[in-house]
Amino acid sequence: MIFKQLSWLAVSAFLLASCKRDESVPNVVLTGKVRLVTEFGTPASTGNGVTIDNIEVKGATAATATNGNGQYELKTITGSQTLTFTKQYVGTYKLLNYPATGSSEVPLVTLGAQPTYTIASALVKMGPDAVYVSGIVGRDNIAGLPPRRHRIFFQSGPVSSTDYSLSVGGETNVGDDQYFDVVTFAQLRAAGLLPGTPIQIRVYAENPYADTYVDPDTRRTVYPALSQIGSNTAHFTY
Known part of the structure; x- marks a missing residue:
């Protein structure tokens, strides 16, 4: 009887392991x-x-x-x-x-395809109700093609394309190799970047035609097709 019980237990364990495999x-x-x-x-x-x-x-x-x-x-x-x-x-x-x-x-x-150039510079100036971000793109626009795009990342601390509170897209819109973007104080406040808080920004060249997704852990949008290196880090407080 004991032998039969042990045999049945062995068979059951084998079947369970097989199912798991x-x-x-x-x-x-x-x-x-x-x-x-x-x-x-x-x-x-x-x-x-x-x-x-x-x-x-x-x-x-x-x-x-x-x-x-x-x-x-x-x-x-x-x-x-x-x-x-x-x-x-x-x-x-x-x-x-x-x-x-x-x-x-x-x-x-x-x-x-990730852009092979880096945004050459980022400069911040304050307006009455907005932040003005400008700089030089690492490569000229090409006649007959859409203007080159970039993405600005904001954070109240060290900032990168994966660690940020707000991101804003822009394009080369001054000549063939410069950009000028306006980010309102209302946009900053909505992202939790409040007045009196030191804020950092970095700008990355972007391929805006690639699919993006939201990281389930950080709940931030991931932009896979950015330049691997960003601009200098600019600082401001409003």
Whole structure:
């Protein structure tokens, strides 16, 4: 009798372990396509040094890569998971909480080639009801293409593109290589940046055509297609 009980316990433990192992066996095939664009919204090509092939696509248990057309096939497990798309000079984009059930097609993901230049300078001046941010862009506009874009990050302390309280987008709008942006005191107050508080800013070149996402931990928007280096840090108090 005791032997039979032990045998049954052993079989039950084996079956339970088998079920747990089966949970990690890929049983879903996800297909999709990535679109890769320049900072002007045009398709990226070998001409700018960034290509659409070999972009890593990673799921819960496995990874794959895009082909020369930006297409991919990913074998993964059933269930909600984060799909991560990454490549050097493109940055990392995350499609959060994707419901992988059965074989399905993932919505189109747009990635952007990161600008290869840095915003050369950032200067802050105070107005009666706004902050004026100006500076020099590291590269001239190109005739016939949209103006180059940038993003300003504000924080009451050390600031970066991932640690900030407020971000504001702008464009090269003074000549071919300068910018001038107006950020109101009301915008600053709405972001918790109050009068009398020392505030820091940094400006990054931006590819505005790339998809963004909200980090679930910090609750901040992540901009994958920014220049890797920002401008100088400027300080002000209003």
